[in-house]
Amino acid sequence: MKSFEEKLSDLAETFPSLRGLEGIRPFNPEILRKNTYSSGQGAAVDFILNLYNSSHPFNLGKVIGNWDDHHQAAFAAWAKNPFWC
Secondary structure: OOOHHHHHHHHHOOOHHHOOOOOOOOOOHHHHHHOOOOHHHHHHHHHHHHHHOOOOOOOHHHHHHHOOHHHHHHHHHHHHOOOOO
16 A cells, blocks of 8 residues: 555646656655745645645645646546545
């Protein structure tokens, strides 16, 4: 069975702008928090970090419009079958 962090890495890699990004695999939230990202990429990072720690700020209503179709599809696929732990 995969760990929660491995599941987060798998999910993150469904967002095109997060593939290969430092801190995604292996999952390292400290690396993800310290970097600067474009708005769409940053929103995807914020989403992943919010799943990891619900106190990390993320507002879907503010970011969904910044994501391209591929990022919206990645979110929608997760939303149809979400995991929490």
